[in-house]
Amino acid sequence: MKRLKLGMVGGGYGAFIGGVHRIASRIDDRFELVAGALSSNADRAAKSAADLGIAPDRSYSDYSIMAKTEADRSDGIDVVSIVTPNHMHAAPVIAFLRAGVSVICDKPLCATLAEADEIARVVNSSSAHFVLTHNYTGYPLVRQARRMIANGELGVIRVAQIEYAQDWLAKSIENDGQKQAAWRTDPAKSGGGGAIGDIGTHAFNLLGFVTGLKTEALSADLHSFGEGRKVDDNAHILLRMQGGAKAMLWASQIAIGNENRVRLRIYGEKGGLEWDQENPNVMSLTAHGEARRILTCGGAGLGDSASDWTRIPSGHPEGYLEGFANIYSGVADLIEGKNKGELLPGIDEGLQGMLFIDTCLRSAENNGEWLSFAL
Ligand SMILES: NC(=O)c1ccc[n+]([C@@H]2O[C@H](COP(=O)([O-])OP(=O)(O)OC[C@H]3O[C@@H](n4cnc5c(N)ncnc54)[C@H](O)[C@@H]3O)[C@@H](O)[C@H]2O)c1
Incomplete structure (x- = not known):
């Protein structure tokens, strides 16, 4: 099988x-990592690349x-x-798209709405994905x-009702040099949103992905509980959705006892469903007037939908890494022309996430x- 050649920007030691x-x-097994600019520190970039088996002439100090x-x-x-x-x-997204290289970017799309508009212009004029x-x-x-x-x-x-609750920022660990906390609580690096950008955008994206409904209006209450923290670490958002549905989104990084x-x-x-990422292989489904049913990943009664994206027999847990791999395999299908990436989040979802952050901040x-x- 021919593997796609993958590069990476960021992702070095630490x-x-x-x-x-x-x-x-x-x-x-559909990608092979062959090139990288793995760190903002040239020495760390080179050492990280060597450890990952990237040839020295394909390890770069500048994306x-x-x-x-x-x-x-x-x-x-x-x-x-x-x-x-x-x-x-x-x-880097713009540099690679202009060079004709397809891009997989982590969320949120970027730090500001102006950057988001610029990325969208380049995506829409590029033949790369x-x-x-x-x-x-x-x-x-x-x-x-x-x-x-x-x-x-x-x-x-x-x-x-949609939520993404964590507790890792319950104390202001950014003041003790915790690297991931430091940039996430610095508006110059994270953008104006804290929890709302870092994890609220995931929740907002899921809301649209699962319901298929667009958001029409929102009202936000953002707060920072961390001492001296410059971005929100707790967000309650009310949303009015297309067709009259009502939604409530909670994103928190200070909710002690919650991991992810x-x-x-x-x-x-006609019915309701409930799903929890920390126990992702079960979903409860209740039809009005009937007993609650528990559906299992790849198990009986699901049709093809879930079993299309599971690799092992039901009862063997799959989770975060395999879900992430479904995105990567989707990218391989898209690049190889096997489908049009209907299930993959792209630039529209990126723009919606940035608009969500901005609208929450203004509200x-x-x-x-x-x-x-x-949008
Ligand atoms: N999808 C998810 O579930 C998920 C989870 C965590 C983080 N993220 C997102 O992934 C991104 C990275 O987060 P993280 O927690 O891994 O951060 P991190 O601080 O752990 O890693 C960032 C990396 O980028 C490198 N870097 C910075 N500037 C660079 C440059 N100019 N050239 C090359 N490398 C450079 C750093 O050296 C470091 O290796 C963020 O946008 C974050 O929101 C997504």
């Missing part, structure tokens, strides 16, 4: 999500040189993963939920004023 992308890219050099090589990369902090997304890793959309049961709602199994959606509690609860006129500044939301 970085978090780059390693997850590398594992995800290899689960279905713009990497984009140009790889585009000029006959065996240059097909696709690059951008896994740098948010303020360092726009420039752009995919944003809202990876929770890769879980089999999340895709199952989306299909069941699209098929009308819950009826018209009335209420959606991504939770979906969706209720329609919160005005005491939760209801603001319309339209």
Whole structure:
């Protein structure tokens, strides 16, 4: 099998999500990491590349040189993963797209709305592909939920409760030099949103992905509990959705006892479903007037939807890495022309996420004023 040649920007020693992308890219064996500008520190970039088996002439200390050099090589990369902090997304995304290289970028799209508009212009004029890793959309049961709602199994959606709760910023660890906390709480690097940008965008994306409904207006209450913290670490958002549905989104990084509690609860006129990322292989489904059913990942009664994206027999847990791998395999299918990437989050979802952050910030500044939301 011919593997796609993958490059990476960010993800060197001590970085978090780059390693997850590398594992995800290899689960279905469709990518080979051959080039990288893995760190903002040239020495660390070179050492990280050597440890990952990247040839010295394909380890770069500057992503713009990497984009140009790889585009000029006959065996240059097909696709690059951008896994740098948010303020360092726009420039490499644009450099690689202009060089004709497809891009997988982690969320949120970037740090500012102006950058988002610029990225969108370049994506829309490029023949290369752009995919944003809202990876929770890769879980089999999340895709199952989306299909069941699209098929009308819950009826018209009335209420959606969606949350992403963590507790790792309950103390201001950014003041003790914790690297991931430091840039996430610095508006110059994270963008204006804190929890709302870092994890609220995942929840917001899931809400649209699963219900298929657009948001029409929102009212936000953002707060920072961390001492001296410049961005929100807790957000409550009310949303009015297309068709009259009401949604409530909670994103928190100070909710002690929660690790990565991504939770979906969706209720329609005919039934309701509930799913929790920390126990992702089960979903509860209740038809009105009937006993609650527990659906399992790849198990009986699901149809093809979830089993299309599971690799092992039901009862063997799959989770975060395999869901992430479903995004990577989707990218391989897209680049190889096997489908049009219908399930993959792309530039529209990226723009919606940035508009979500901006609208929440403006609403919160005005005491939760209801603001319309339209892309
Ligand atoms: N999808 C998810 O579930 C998920 C989870 C965590 C993080 N993320 C996103 O991934 C991105 C990275 O987050 P992280 O937690 O891995 O951050 P991190 O601080 O752990 O790693 C960032 C890496 O980028 C490198 N870097 C910075 N500037 C660079 C430059 N100019 N050239 C090359 N490398 C550079 C750093 O040296 C480091 O290796 C963020 O946008 C974040 O929002 C997504």
